[in-house]
Amino acid sequence: MKISQRVQSISTSPIRKLTPYADAAKAAGKKVYHLNIGQPDIATPPQFMDSIRKYGEKVIAYGNSKGEMPLIKAIQKYYKEKGMDYAVEDIYVTNGGSEALQFAVMSLCDPGDEIVVFEPYYANYTTFAKEYGAKINAIRTSVKNGYHLPGEKEIEARITPKTRAILITNPGNPTGVVYTEEEMEIISRLVVKYDLGLIADEVYREFVYDGKSSICKSFGTIPCLDDSLIIIDSVSKRYSACGVRIGCIISKNKELHGHIMKCCQARLCSPTIEQVGAAALYTTPASYLEEVNKEYKKRRNTIAAAIAKLPGVSASDPKGAFYLMVSLPVDDAEKFAIWTLENFSIDNETVMFAPGNGFYSDPNVGKNEARVAYVLKSEDLERAVYLLGEALKAYPGRTK
Amino acid sequence: MKISQRVQSISTSPIRKLTPYADAAKAAGKKVYHLNIGQPDIATPPQFMDSIRKYGEKVIAYGNSKGEMPLIKAIQKYYKEKGMDYAVEDIYVTNGGSEALQFAVMSLCDPGDEIVVFEPYYANYTTFAKEYGAKINAIRTSVKNGYHLPGEKEIEARITPKTRAILITNPGNPTGVVYTEEEMEIISRLVVKYDLGLIADEVYREFVYDGKSSICKSFGTIPCLDDSLIIIDSVSKRYSACGVRIGCIISKNKELHGHIMKCCQARLCSPTIEQVGAAALYTTPASYLEEVNKEYKKRRNTIAAAIAKLPGVSASDPKGAFYLMVSLPVDDAEKFAIWTLENFSIDNETVMFAPGNGFYSDPNVGKNEARVAYVLKSEDLERAVYLLGEALKAYPGRTK
Numbered sequence: 001m002k003i004s005q006r007v008q009s010i011s012t013s014p015i016r017k018l019t020p021y022a023d024a025a026k027a028a029g030k031k032v033y034h035l036n037i038g039q040p041d042i043a044t045p046p047q048f049m050d051s052i053r054k055y056g057e058k059v060i061a062y063g064n065s066k067g068e069m070p071l072i073k074a075i076q077k078y079y080k081e082k083g084m085d086y087a088v089e090d091i092y093v094t095n096g097g098s099e100a101l102q103f104a105v106m107s108l109c110d111p112g113d114e115i116v117v118f119e120p121y122y123a124n125y126t127t128f129a130k131e132y133g134a135k136i137n138a139i140r141t142s143v144k145n146g147y148h149l150p151g152e153k154e155i156e157a158r159i160t161p162k163t164r165a166i167l168i169t170n171p172g173n174p175t176g177v178v179y180t181e182e183e184m185e186i187i188s189r190l191v192v193k194y195d196l197g198l199i200a201d202e203v204y205r206e207f208v209y210d211g212k213s214s215i216c217k218s219f220g221t222i223p224c225l226d227d228s229l230i231i232i233d234s235v236s237k238r239y240s241a242c243g244v245r246i247g248c249i250i251s252k253n254k255e256l257h258g259h260i261m262k263c264c265q266a267r268l269c270s271p272t273i274e275q276v277g278a279a280a281l282y283t284t285p286a287s288y289l290e291e292v293n294k295e296y297k298k299r300r301n302t303i304a305a306a307i308a309k310l311p312g313v314s315a316s317d318p319k320g321a322f323y324l325m326v327s328l329p330v331d332d333a334e335k336f337a338i339w340t341l342e343n344f345s346i347d348n349e350t351v352m353f354a355p356g357n358g359f360y361s362d363p364n365v366g367k368n369e370a371r372v373a374y375v376l377k378s379e380d381l382e383r384a385v386y387l388l389g390e391a392l393k394a395y396p397g398r399t400k
Numbered sequence: 401m402k403i404s405q406r407v408q409s410i411s412t413s414p415i416r417k418l419t420p421y422a423d424a425a426k427a428a429g430k431k432v433y434h435l436n437i438g439q440p441d442i443a444t445p446p447q448f449m450d451s452i453r454k455y456g457e458k459v460i461a462y463g464n465s466k467g468e469m470p471l472i473k474a475i476q477k478y479y480k481e482k483g484m485d486y487a488v489e490d491i492y493v494t495n496g497g498s499e500a501l502q503f504a505v506m507s508l509c510d511p512g513d514e515i516v517v518f519e520p521y522y523a524n525y526t527t528f529a530k531e532y533g534a535k536i537n538a539i540r541t542s543v544k545n546g547y548h549l550p551g552e553k554e555i556e557a558r559i560t561p562k563t564r565a566i567l568i569t570n571p572g573n574p575t576g577v578v579y580t581e582e583e584m585e586i587i588s589r590l591v592v593k594y595d596l597g598l599i600a601d602e603v604y605r606e607f608v609y610d611g612k613s614s615i616c617k618s619f620g621t622i623p624c625l626d627d628s629l630i631i632i633d634s635v636s637k638r639y640s641a642c643g644v645r646i647g648c649i650i651s652k653n654k655e656l657h658g659h660i661m662k663c664c665q666a667r668l669c670s671p672t673i674e675q676v677g678a679a680a681l682y683t684t685p686a687s688y689l690e691e692v693n694k695e696y697k698k699r700r701n702t703i704a705a706a707i708a709k710l711p712g713v714s715a716s717d718p719k720g721a722f723y724l725m726v727s728l729p730v731d732d733a734e735k736f737a738i739w740t741l742e743n744f745s746i747d748n749e750t751v752m753f754a755p756g757n758g759f760y761s762d763p764n765v766g767k768n769e770a771r772v773a774y775v776l777k778s779e780d781l782e783r784a785v786y787l788l789g790e791a792l793k794a795y796p797g798r799t800k
Contacts, residue, residue: 002596039462061439063643106404124666227401259403265416271671
């Protein structure tokens with residue numbers, strides 16, 4: 001068989017590519033502190049399994065292609081409470097935010113079309129683009145100004161006749177940036193001016209710190225975006241339910257609805273009982289989300305303080321999500337990550353992070369950077385960063 | 401926003417496109433007998449929900465991108481029992497057979513590449529091809545010879561430099577054909593000769609009637625296909641678990657493995673608890689499958705006998721799966737289907753089927769055909785076919 005150029009052009013996930021090394025480390029008896037993947041250690045609200053345990057249908061049957069009504073209604077209510085009025089017709093259940101992104105890319109881009117993103121960005125955006133023959137047009141942002149956006153004219157200059165969408169993560173992954181209202185208005189003006197889609201990945205919406213609000217402002221609150229906006233959402237981070245694989249794609253653009261529906265029909269439907277559980281997740285009391293937010297703020301503070309103590313290491317100052325980008329005094333962060341798993345341990349413990357160059361469109365950029373997920377409890381984060389510091393001291397490829 | 405040509409070119413599913421009419425009929429108080437969709441009414445083995453109810457992890461976390469080991473091992477064992485030896489590295493869990501097909505198309509085809517199929521075929525093959533810019537090259541088969549394949553030379557003549565795969569459903573959907581060993585050898589010879597992938601959709605493997613075996617011969621038993629074969633499998637039909645959305649893609653082609661892995665990593669993983677339940681499904685006793693097979697044979701006989709009584713209607717004689725194609729004495733089967741839902745009922749009951757032209761590459765072909773799924777118990781099938789017959793008598797667009 002001949003393998004497609006398309007799939008050959010796709011890179012292995014930087015977040016997961018080192019998994020074989022981690023598995024080998026564990027097989028050798030090491031404990032690995034996972035700072036590489038955004039997998040929270042917080043308990044999933046019990047409502048999820050409780051509702052599933054009660055599920056009594058004798059046939060686990062196909063559901064509706066666009067999703068089951070209890071879940072769609074729950075999503076509708078969630079947004080209503082935040083001042084955003086979506087009709088049932090605007091909301092489509094997907095297999096995680098991942099599939100919502102795939103539907104958005106598929107619906108807006110033909111092969112050769114471009115999607116503007118701000119780098120460093122979530123590595124799988126490149127994968128989704130490549131799956132459908134689209135190209136990522138990445139505009140660089142810098143830790144020097146907290147990964148905030150460049151000016152409007154600078155962004156506008158990067159829009160080409162092939163541009164079909166701006167894909168923005170807010171709060172940002174891996175940067176932890178929370179865009180200002182002014183930045184959101186700039187983006188909104190540009191998508192309307194150039195008739196682009198605005199794919200707003202807002203899965204970390206509740207993970208905001210240091211601001212007045214406990215929730216990130218949504219692009220869904222900006223009126224001029226009704227025809228442009230595609231919201232990507234998910235239960236994964238909000239409810240520590242990453243293994244549930246339930247998200248949604250939301251848009252008021254009526255022309256888009258029928259096309260999303262066809263994407264849904266192609267794969268028939270999302271899993272029935274995951275939707276039962278996900279609908280129950282949306283009944284989780286607000287206090288749960290408040291507690292989670294407090295915990296993550298504490299973790300953010302913990303890891304920031306711990307990393308600040310490491311000589312030669314600098315880090316971003318995240319205001320949202322649960323990642324930060326660190327610059328390491330090493331030749332190559334991926335080599336360092338592998339070395340740390342293969343050759344390093346203290347008391348049979350080591351640490352894993354995601355090499356940073358995978359979050360840039362050019363793999364030669366960010367080679368000494370890493371994305372660190374502060375998804376463990378504070379004591380474990382302190383231990384993990386301690387291990388990172390010791391690994392840096394011992395690593396032969398250390399540069400300063 | 402501008403919508404992509406790609407998604408605009410995709411047709412609405414013929415199996416589901418009439419759902420709004422069915423919903424309206426039900427809202428008006430009618431009972432609808434669903435012969436349109438391959439959704440069995442047989443109870444899902446209780447092992448599925450039993451195992452899920454026992455699931456005790458506090459965090460529903462991301463799983464392995466290629467799938468959870470208990471499920472992969474269960475799939476491996478299932479194939480081993482049938483004389484097919486697959487390594488764990490050969491098996492990747494997917495979100496249903498649907499996603500397995502998407503991975504196969506994505507991995508073999510660049511935009512403009514072709515996939516040979518035999519029509520009438522499962523309508524979503526066209527959708528998957530279009531999602532990835534590939535083209536279906538459909539070779540016509542005919543009810544006159546039970547939808548068996550044309551000769552080797554005729555198939556060979558249709559292979560072009562752009563052909564990347566033959567996609568074959570065995571047993572067939574919507575035809576119910578079960579290919580002979582000779583036909584399977586013809587296909588095998590051609591894929592090896594032209595270095596094509598052979599995507600073998602075998603999800604109906606246990607649904608075979610009238611033959612010596614209670615299971616359809618798998619392409620996986622043909623040795624020369626080790627590098628060519630991609631098996632598409634699913635729990636949906638075998639275990640009446642369509643809403644579970646768990647399948648797998650299996651291949652011994654080592655070069656392909658890494659590429660499938662990247663497709664898996666892109667969407668992170670399949671749902672955790674569906675995999676728990678699916679692994680338990682594979683422990684369902686053989687007696688369950690034997691009973692199901694007997695029941696479907698009975699249903700096949702029932703519907704064949706009932707349809708034979710309808711004047712002007714001819715039908716295929718399916719040897720496998722649970723569908724048959726019927727030719728109706730109507731101007732347009734889709735119009736007739738809509739009319740039957742909107743304007744017809746006896747004792748407040750009506751019937752729904754899938755318009756047949758959706759199963760051909762050219763929507764102008766098969767306009768008076770329908771796919772009927774014999775997925776209801778025999779009494780309901782008899783009632784449904786009775787209603788179909790009465791609807792035909794009353795339909796203004798009847799042609800003879």
